[in-house]
Amino acid sequence: MTAPTRAAGAVCVVLHDVSPARWDGCLRVLAELRRCASHAGVRLPLSLLVVPRMHGDAEVPPRYLRWLHGMAGAGHELLLHGLTHRDEGPPLRGLGDYLLRRHYTAGEGEFAALSHAQATQRLLEGRAWARDHGLAMDGFVAPAWLLAPPALQAVADAGFRHTCTLTEVIALPHRHVLPAPSLVFSTRAAWRRGLSLAWNELQARRAREAPLLRLELHPGDADHRAVVRCWTRLLDEALRTRTPLRLAEAAQMARVLAGHQRELLRELNRCQSAKTSVPTATATRAERTGSSRT
Secondary structure, eight states, X not given: OOOOOOOSEEEEEEEEEESGGGHHHHHHHHHHXXXXXXXXXXXXXXXXXXXXXXXXXXXXXXXXHHHHHHHHHTTOEEEEOOSSSSOOOSOOOHHHHHIIIIIISTTOOTTSSOOHHHHHHXXXXXXXXXXXXXXXXXXXXXXXXXXXXXXXXXXXXXXXXXXXXXXXXXXXXXXXXXXXXXEEOOOSSHHXXXXXXXXXXXHHHHTTTOSEEXXXXXXXXXXXXXXXXXXXXXXHHHHHHEEEEOHHHHHHHHHHHHHHHHHHHHHHHHHXXXXXXXXXXXXXXXXXXXXXXX
């Protein structure tokens, strides 16, 4: 099959919550992704968000670890996705905090309210886990994308090269930002699934001109046929015109664009300086002419 010509847009496919406890769901999602890639005639590199101790479970089955190494060896990107994926931060403060940290995230927004020191401890434990298992992880994505400002600084200080929010990819340490709208499904209840289908159809239309689109999948996203039909069709459409990238490459896009913006600003400043210098010289000649006539 001849691959279609692609425009200057990109798409990142991200799989969350990669862990032994949710491995079966991950494999079901991956099977659907392989069908999409085959249908589009493209290689589809993925960004896999790995949780070392999902809800405190520290077991690492040998088969699962071999699979992680195999995925990395096949060119997929592994990123740290919290340490436990469980919100064990400070007590809730007010209704807004409750809605964000308990209702929206179901108590899984691990980095939503952490201090710099608390975030650093978890990040270092996560990096040590990856190092002990021979896994390279240069990026970090917080569970539910909730990252308190001190925690974001901790991510940069820990040496991670990139992270993201729900709407942006952020290249570290200088925090170069690339707008990147996300398609995300909520499958915990029937009403959530229904709203997700309508919302993501709308979001995909709105994002047609965006330089980068992200499809953010979870292990449960292959368990409901209506949800599967929606995201596989949206991915099929994206792959017709967009180039698949990993988050690491999207972060590099952010750096390149930031460099172009800096160069453009320098050029604008040079033009502005040239424009302001001409009237000054003209005024000086007029002043001299006027002086000679006096």
